[in-house]
Amino acid sequence: MEVLKVGIMGTGRIASILAETMVQMPEVCLYGAASRSLEKAEDFAARFSIKKAYGSYEELAADSEVQLIYIATPHSEHSRNARLCLEHGKHVLCEKSFAANYSQAKEMIDLAQEKNLMITEAMWVRYMPMADTLKEVLASGIIGEPMTLTANLAYLVSDKHRIVAPELAGGALLDVGVYTLNFASLVFGDEITDIASSVIKTETGVDAQNSITLLYPGGKMAVLNSSIQVLSDRQGIIYGTKGFLVVENINNFESICVYNTDRKLVGSYQRPEQITGYEYQVLASKDAIEQGWTECPQMPHQTTLNVMRVMDELRRQWGIRYPFETTNEE
Structure with a gap:
């Protein structure tokens, strides 16, 4: 793989920083951006000279040109968005927190491993x-x-x-x-x-x-x-x-x-000179994909799961449960 073609799912603040970073990286091509609004996607794509804009996440996931999708949506959507990407054969770099709870995180990782696809949490400091x-x-x-x-x-x-x-x-x-x-x-x-x-x-x-x-x-x-x-x-x-x-x-x-x-x-x-600091997780994802790995050694799946389990326990102590969580997801 010479240049990795990347798509961004979501067009908020973090997505903007990632886009600003990737357009300065010769190792990747920021190929597409998706929003639930085509107008927002087109505005975002124009800002960063991105080739494709999609008015739905499904369109981005279905594009055969895209190899890696960076998920920059709210925590509550990560699990659903990641499954969509993986079902379409896309590698995934998912913004932290990786999921809303341990159960969702485990399902995401299990699906990636089943499909022999790379998925990793964008805990950027781990890659620096x-x-x-x-x-x-x-x-x-x-x-x-x-x-x-x-x-x-x-x-x-x-x-x-x-x-x-x-x-x-x-x-x-x-x-x-x-x-x-x-x-x-x-x-x-x-x-x-x-x-x-x-x-x-x-x-x-x-x-x-x-x-x-x-x-x-x-x-x-x-x-x-x-x-x-x-x-x-x-x-x-x-x-x-x-x-x-x-x-x-x-x-x-x-x-x-x-x-x-x-x-x-x-x-x-x-700290050494950097573009924004986000480049390291992108490069690590590219390397893992080229190596045929399903995870990045800088952020192992087990570490992601361990941290998710701790956060679940903390929320249990605090009596905080998200409205969409089922009994099985606690």
Whole structure:
């Protein structure tokens, strides 16, 4: 495969950033864009000089020219949209959160594996070079054994309908909390021994703010906070037996600063130049497709499922259930 032909499903803000990114990537051809409104699709296609515009998602999925479809629709639609793509033989890069719940995520992955198609979650920080840098710094032992971490992510987005709508699987957890969970997963893995949490809900019944404490084997702990009502510093801090390190912006690692037991700076790593940061997940998807893999090693299916299971448990603790969820999907 020389150039990967990509279609975008959805034409919102994230889709625009992906389009802006892909038009600067010689490895891919942004071939088509689909919306439920042909007018919106045509406007989007014109903005980014995209060849095809589709007035339905079905038309995009059915186009034999398209190889990979990036799903940029609300969380509530990911499962339905992904199944549509997979049934038409398309590989899938699906925006986070991957699905509304574990059951949907498992069905999506099972179908992709059955059809020998690649599907992966667009948890973009997992694909970035800085994720590898973080792992290398921790493996070097410079801060000793990591025992505790804190992470937060919060944006002023509670005025957006999608963010607070239960029918769209809204709330802080699936939109921004998923980043804090992935940060903890990057550092401590997914063997969690206990989950405790607190929540403050919106008037619509989804989580406005949450605080999560995860316990791991060996006495390790992660304390995570996310919100759609305030602005945070977006830091991730990892505390070890010989020092600590600070990651600026867990939503797109800008820098990693390492401190010793005297709290003196002993190491600093800066994010390499990037288009937007979204290019890495596209390149990883292309590589996986070329290799004949059904998943990307940077974001294994099992990790996606583990995080989805944790989010299901958190919502169970909070008494939050989306209107479209059946008993089998809880």
